[in-house]
Amino acid sequence: MPNVVLLLAALAFAGCDVFESSEPVAFTRIALPARPVLVNGTTVVRGDYQLSAFTRSVNDSLISVPTIDFDRQTVLGVFYGGSFHAGCRGNVETIEGIRLAGDALIVEVGPLPDLGPCRAIVYPSDMVVVNARATSVRFVGAVPQ
Structure with missing residues (x-):
């Protein structure tokens, strides 16, 4: 009986690595332009060149991006512009939280909120600056496809 208890305890402690702990990461939203981002999906920007390429791809140098230290920060975006949406606004807050788990x-992407009673075609988008760097990024939840 003691051997069984020791075996179960060893298995329980070995399984602890499977459930990796995570910590919340602070982020700041970026005001996006009125011009649409015509894709569904996500983006990860890790450098000035990538940020310049992104602003060129949406034909807008007016994106209000704060000064970013890409040695310590990352830009993340979620876009719903590749499919039809009607509403009053395109800037949405669907990124609900960000956690750092290992590297x-x-x-965490929440559902697309109500865009208002208007019937204008809008291209919902959400972009944030994260105070963290990581080798990989996973978008989970209601991620646009």
Whole structure:
């Protein structure tokens, strides 16, 4: 009987690595332009060149991006512009939280909120600056496809 208890205890402690702990990461939202981002999906920007390429791809140098220290920060985006949405606004807050788990950022994406009573075609988007660097980023939840 004691051997069984020791075996179960050893298995329980070995399984602790499977459930990796995570810690919340602070982030700041970026005001996006009125011009649409015409894709569904996500983006991860880790440098000035990638940020410049992104702003060129949306034909807008007016994106209000704070000064970013890419040695310590990452830009993350969620876009719903590749499918039809009607509403009053395109800036949404679907990134609900970000956690650092080991060397991965886990981005929690919530559902697309009500865009208002208007019937204008809008291209919902959410972008944030994260105070963390990681080798991988995973978007989980209601991620646009």
